[in-house]
Amino acid sequence: MALLFLTSNKYKILEAKKILNKFGINFISKNSKGFEIQSDSLEKVATYCALEGFKKFKKPVFVEDSGLFINSLKGFPGVYSSYVLKTVGCEGILNLLGQKRQRDAKFICIVAFATKDEVKLFKGEVKGKISTKIEKAKGFGYDPIFIPQGYSQPFSKIIQTKFEISHRAIAFKKFAKYLLKKGVS
Numbered sequence: 266m267a268l269l270f271l272t273s274n275k276y277k278i279l280e281a282k283k284i285l286n287k288f289g290i291n292f293i294s295k296n297s298k299g300f301e302i303q304s305d306s307l308e309k310v311a312t313y314c315a316l317e318g319f320k321k322f323k324k325p326v327f328v329e330d331s332g333l334f335i336n337s338l339k340g341f342p343g344v345y346s347s348y349v350l351k352t353v354g355c356e357g358i359l360n361l362l363g364q365k366r367q368r369d370a371k372f373i374c375i376v377a378f379a380t381k382d383e384v385k386l387f388k389g390e391v392k393g394k395i396s397t398k399i400e401k402a403k404g405f406g407y408d409p410i411f412i413p414q415g416y417s418q419p420f421s422k423i424i425q426t427k428f429e430i431s432h433r434a435i436a437f438k439k440f441a442k443y444l445l446k447k448g449v450s
């Protein structure tokens with residue numbers, strides 16, 4: 266059974282492949298433009314998109330929705346992470362935090378998998394903190410300013426580690442185990 270990953274983000278495809286291929290699971294990707302909605306929860310966005318994808322392609326579809334939640338900003342940008350990145354970017358986040366010492370944050374990823382019977386959700390979460398400067402190298406989005414717990418460099422500088430420990434890696438590992446249990450690969 267060919268699984269479809271609906272996304273417009275080539276980095277998400279790469280990160281999903283790193284995990285799913287290890288479990289012997291293959292997929293094909295399709296552009297998710299036109300399927301996305303804005304909502305106050307990652308779960309609602311992912312569920313809606315997966316269901317719409319299933320309706321259109323009539324095949325098992327998975328999608329993922331992620332966000333960066335900063336403690337001292339009461340979870341902002343959260344579900345608005347994409348809009349905030351497009352408008353003020355990593356620099357805007359650093360400006361908002363200023364010299365604050367409390368810089369704890371987390372990334373959350375929700376994978377939604379839609380079949381004819383149901384939608385299953387898989388959650389991944391990684392804690393860390395926001396750096397005081399932008400360190401570009403690899404990766405995408407907020408990778409240049411997010412330092413995962415237990416490390417001293419942002420995701421952008423430890424991309425191989427990111428593939429293993431990120432919110433996305435955690436959610437996709439759960440998804441892969443579920444698929445194997447169901448006998449899907």
Ligand code: IMP
Nearest residue numbers: 329330331332346347350405406407408
């Ligand atoms: P999306 O709505 O799931 O595409 O993601 C929301 C925003 O969070 C986008 O601007 C992404 O660039 C950013 N984002 C999601 N996952 C990551 C990640 O793994 N690293 C850095 N930024 C991310």
